[in-house]
Amino acid sequence: MAKIKTRYVCQICGYVNPKWLGKCPECLKWNTFVEEVEEKVSSKTVSTVTGGKSSSKPVKINSIISNKEERFSTNIPELDRVLGGGIVPGSLILVGGDPGIGKSTLLLQVSSNISESGKKVLYITGEESENQIKMRASRLNINSENLYIYTENNLASIELQIADIKPDVMIVDSIQTMVSPEISSAPGTVSQIKEGTSKFMKISKKNSISTFIVGHVTKEGSLAGPRLLEHMVDTVLYFEGERYNSYRLLRAVKNRFGSTNELGVFEMKNRGLVELENPSKVLISEKPENVSGSVIVSTVEGTRSMLLELQALVAPTNFGYPRRTTTGVDNNRVALILAVLEKVVGIQIQNQDVFINIVGGLKINEPSMDLGIALSVASSFRNIPIDSGIVVTGEVGLTGEIRTVSFIEKRITECEKLGFNKIIIPKGNYSKKFDKDYSIEIIPVTNLRQSISEALGR
Ligand code: TYD
């Protein structure tokens, strides 16, 4: 067998060298060389996009006969929705998340569901032994006929087994443990991850196998292998949440077959992940009564409307610079809102520590949270509780104006359904017919000052 050649490529400028170099002679950057398998591009190269058939001519879009999208369900409606309505055959889905967040658990549950519907599933793991998987499976009550577990990390052997078993769906757990024997670098390095993903991409497109690839997230928060996986796959999902909190969010960051702002909510129980069909109810269930600094906010992610409890604590700074600590919301956004509160409303917080937290360990980056942040800070600062029957939503502008938010009717409906009696919304979203349509009291506001007096009662 001919020896497979590898070469080293600078990831910044593309300079190619047969040996590894510390500094690139072309762009003079350090530590940019990554080992790659040298592939001869010939006229016979098989296209991965067309699944092996070489279609060499441009065609008119009207003459393309597409086989109607035949997605199949994972039997986990939350996941199906995030995927855009189920799994597209032959698609490559990357599931990223911190170690220990529940990726393997989710995918084992998915494997079980799919295999129970009669499809063949191959679960390839380089992280756990057969015994460990079996233990997890018994905990999750999984015993399916069509689910194959393969503990291997050598890509050459894996390729052979895939050809043998011919699964409909395969799971690769995780891409960081897979090793391509042609490449001399250790598993988990950029070269190995790149080679591994491109191999799985080829196999998956060619044989129309839907593939889930697990990718661990680095400390910096990106998928290991500087985002290089993201452009190679069809869909990128992130599984997130606080480790010591049981709620988990599944989010699409890229999706060639659906919208990217869908959100799935799960709870990790001792028998695996369960879907939270009505997350609002659970997330706001612990809201304390008559305590300052806590407020219920309405958010909409994708098609899902959710109510969350937001808490702020404002306390005098004892020493040095005032602290600004946030969990679940964007730090810069908070800095901006605090500046508006100071300048426009006159709330003096320059010598106060401010802590902000979304209850339940969720991370939400939606502008409609702004008003909630501002009001919870004002409530804590003035030590006046916000009534538990109030929900707030609105984006705060730099001059303290309250800007409109999307899907207002969905938000109002959700609040009404959960028995709230007031919702503070941006004036721009208000319409006269709301008073007729809803029984909940709707309070339109134009600026921050007015919102504070509505929410705090003065
Ligand atoms: P895991 O799926 O192994 O995480 P990842 O693959 O993302 O690294 O999940 C590990 C955590 O989930 C572990 O801390 C235990 C917890 N867990 C439960 O709480 N309930 C369960 O039924 C299972 C299987 C795991």
Ligand code: MG
């Ligand atoms: Mg795992």
